[in-house]
Amino acid sequence: MPLSAAKLKVGDVHTARLVEDLKRTQIVQYAGASGDYNPLHTDEIFTTKVAGYPSVFAHGMLTMGMTGKMLTDLVGDGRLTKYGVRFTSQVWPGDTLDGSATVTEVADGIAKFTVSTRNQDGIEVLSGYAEARVDP
């Protein structure tokens, strides 16, 4: 259901659990669908022995995609006009992620949000913004 501006006020916070105990298989699934086969995301041997990380880690774009689901669930299908993020920390297998979208402005049929996703330790892994068309 599309959002109505009348039901939104600045400061409202929408939250959602994005993933619980992220599995390596989901990261593989994302690699296959997106076409980003960087071994850093799926190849434990390469990632630990060559790249020097403690384990494979998720594509930033997987976190952006999961956070995007929270946004489209909130604003409705095909309603986003802008969505942008910075990847502020890596996401690892086993992580549990929670997203939040906070209303910062509602004017002229557009709602603006700040967007944040954090892991189970409270570390922000994604920080960004979104804008969407809303009904009056």
Place this chain on the structure above:
Amino acid sequence: MAAKTFPIEAGHIMMFARSIGDPNPVYYDAEAAKKTEAGGVIAPPTFVQSSAQFDPDYFLRPKIGQPWFGSGKNPTGITRAPGGGGGGGGGGGGLHAEQHYEYHRPLRAGDVLTATTFPGKTWEKEGKRSGKLVFSESVTEYRNQDGELVVTARGVGVRTERPVEQPAKKEA
């Protein structure tokens, strides 16, 4: 990401939506999608990233008959891994630092896009957790079969001097 022809296929949208954990029927069920405001199957907001599948030169996909830097018999299939291990939004190795989208019209199953990428700024910064950081930006315009702009994407990749140190974690 450059692709002359990026066909927006229903099966690809379904697989992509599954991979991000989104069960919304508007991404896979044509009948249900007809009854929504979108009026048919559309793609999720970050779907255009998968234009990588249609970029013949995309460097993070193994190519038939060419060396690949992932593990096989050895931890890497080439003598020197590119950069810090390759990756993300930048070219030649590194990590994805930022991604920004502007949506001009819905992206529908059946559309056929063209992706054209323009190089952007590059800049440097001293990072606390990974040494010197070199950022590079690129802008990709996705146009549909009628030449209409559908999505504008701006990506920022970062090359790090060394692997990113991890913030202290609470012990479980």
